[in-house]
Amino acid sequence: MKKIILGFLASHNGSNMQAIINACKNKTLNASPAVLISNNADSVALQRAKQESIPYYHLSLKTHNNFENLDNEILKVLIKHNVNLVILAGYMKKLGPKVLNYYKSRILNIHPALLPKYGGLGMYGKNVHKAVLAANEKETGITVHLVDSEYDTGKIINQCKMPVFCNDTVETLSNRVLEQEHLFFIETLQKINEGIIKL
Ligand code: GRF
Numbered sequence: 001m002k003k004i005i006l007g008f009l010a011s012h013n014g015s016n017m018q019a020i021i022n023a024c025k026n027k028t029l030n031a032s033p034a035v036l037i038s039n040n041a042d043s044v045a046l047q048r049a050k051q052e053s054i055p056y057y058h059l060s061l062k063t064h065n066n067f068e069n070l071d072n073e074i075l076k077v078l079i080k081h082n083v084n085l086v087i088l089a090g091y092m093k094k095l096g097p098k099v100l101n102y103y104k105s106r107i108l109n110i111h112p113a114l115l116p117k118y119g120g121l122g123m124y125g126k127n128v129h130k131a132v133l134a135a136n137e138k139e140t141g142i143t144v145h146l147v148d149s150e151y152d153t154g155k156i157i158n159q160c161k162m163p164v165f166c167n168d169t170v171e172t173l174s175n176r177v178l179e180q181e182h183l184f185f186i187e188t189l190q191k192i193n194e195g196i197i198k199l
Pocket of ligand 1: 010012013014015016017089090091110111112125178181
């Protein structure tokens with residue numbers, strides 16, 4: 001694969017995006033962060049992109065009057081910035097058919113559990129870890145998968161397991177998983193770069 005040019009979509013904090021940007025900056029990862037699109041004008045992710053001097057856009061149904069126009073605009077922005085790999089880093093919206101078709105097998109999402117368990121509508125943020133603890137799971141993990149038109153159903157490309165401790169709370173578990181996500185996402189991108197993971 002030629003040099004990875006990353007386009008991020010994020011809705012809130014963007015800590016995974018930040019970890020990947022840092023890895024690009026310190027050359028742990030041979031890739032360039034090119035653009036961030038957020039559906040949330042007040043997201044920390046937008047502030048982070050600004051801070052990093054990465055072009056950023058707020059695109060949502062507030063800026064575009066329907067889903068089709070929004071889909072077209074997101075695609076236009078990604079192409080404008082020469083993006084060849086799209087990273088969903090806590091992006092809470094579905095992507096439209098134009099973006100999905102153009103970037104087929106080139107859109108990755110990270111999910112804080114062992115998909116296909118604990119995925120789908122409503123399974124985001126703390127809800128995921130709450131459900132894992134409620135089911136008394138002894139292990140959880142992280143999944144990186146390709147993105148399709150549904151939530152969390154695309155082909156799994158990398159997964160790692162983590163233990164759930166008997167004294168874990170939603171807080172301790174989500175913090176521990178998120179910290180690990182940062183490393184795991186970078187590791188996954190490195191493997192894509194090296195051809196160990198084929199998209
Ligand atoms: C992460 O837990 C990720 O797995 C999920 O959304 C969260 C995003 O966190 N898809 P951040 O915005 O990268 O801090």
